[in-house]
Amino acid sequence: MRYTPTTLLVTGGAGFIGSNFVHHMLRSDPAVHIVNLDLLTYAGTLDNLSDLPAPDRHVFVHGDICDSSLVTQLFDEHRIDTVVHFAAQSHVDRSITHPGEFVRTNVNGTFTLLEAARAAWLSPQERDPLEVARTRRFHHISTDEVFGSLSPNDPPFAETTPYTPNSPYSASKAASDHLVRAYFHTYGLPVVTTNCSNNYGPRQHGEKFIPTVIRNCLEGKPIPVYGDGQNIRDWLYVDDHCRALHRVLTHGQLGETYNIGGCNEWRNNDVVALICRLFDERIPGRAPHERLIEFVNDRAGHDRRYAINNAKITDALDWGPAEDFESGLAKTIDWQLGWTQ
Structure with missing residues (x-):
């Protein structure tokens, strides 16, 4: 049965x-309205929302997902029927130096949202459970890092792979995943969860790997490569x-988890080499860009390999990636250069 969202609370939407x-x-979706809640920490910026296709259907709220009063107010004021929960501290290096921030945002923040959704959707005044399941949805966005690290010959992560997080970041995300699952089984909150592989593309924060390269x-600066x-x-x-995400939100089965991956495994060395080649083609006067590569000390707890088995979402929901890595990187670089919108 198709689910039709009307008013979405998108957390971390900047x-x-x-x-x-x-x-x-x-x-x-020309019928959807979005309430966008973001604290605008280092990872969020209003610049990412400056060219929205339909700004009249978007309301930005500067606030914290751990602020239960604010979250409850948003549910009541905007009659939220759908939560899409992105808001998270996500940089592994930062989690190593400041783990408490990750526990607060990723665990306590998710708990605050779940409690607000439970109070708004499952209170005695609300409609019956079957109606709630048909007209409400809490979509939790997670990561493949909760599964730990793969050796070269291991099969890719599946939805049934045991959780073995290796960093404070991935441990905090694993905890939030378990909370979401518990609220489905204990309270009947209508949830779906997705675990994605490493993303890249326009609007990514500059401290991440591909934007750094x-x-x-x-800028002609050294390109740091770990280990x-x-x-x-x-x-x-x-x-x-x-x-x-759109497909899972509208067609996913309640209580289920879906892995989303690109089926696109690359070594970091090869990623850097490809980006350098694409820059050689675009700015040949500075070639070869590979001369900028500089190996640096590896970070603590650096997982060796991630890979996603996306057969479930492919088979059940008829989804697959449209971009291969070179075409996606070319679009990302051209966006960064200002050559495309």
Whole structure:
């Protein structure tokens, strides 16, 4: 049965993936209205929302997902029927130096949202459980990092892979995933969860791996690569991720988890080499950009390999990535250069 969202509370909607999702939903669904709650920390900026396709259907609220009074007010004032929960501290290096911030936002913040949704949707004054299941949805956005690290010959992560988080970031996300699952089984809150692989694309914060490589190519600065550069990630273009989220939100089965991946495993060394080649083509006067590569000490707890098995979402919901890695990176670089909108 198709679910039709009407008024979405999007948390973290000024961040990278959240803002791309806001753009996607306003562009794709002319009936939807979005309330966008973001604290505007280092990862979020209003610049990401400056060119929305339908700004009249978007309300921005500067606030904290841990503020239960504010969250409750938004549910009541805007009659929220759908939550799409992106808001999270997500940078692994920061989680190593400031783990408390990650527990507060990722665990306590998720708990605050779940409690507000439970009070608004499952109170005695609300309609019967079957009606709630048909007309409400809490979509929790998670990560493949909750599954830990893969060795070279291990099969990709599936939805049934045991959780073995290796950093304060991934541990806090794992905790939030378990809370969401518990609220479905204990209270009947209508939830779905998605675990995605590494995203890249327009509007990504500059401290992340691919934006750092692009920026340093532009500025002629050394490109830092951790360790031996052999760490492997499954890369997913952000627009493909947004299409998958939309599909899960409207067609996913309640209580289920869906892995979203690009089926696109690349070693960090090869990612950097590809970006350098694309820059050589665009700015040949500075070639070769590979001369900027500089290996640096590896970070603590650096997982060796991530890979996603996305057979479930492909088979059940008829989704697949549209971009291959080179086409997606080309779009990302051209966006950063200002050559495309």
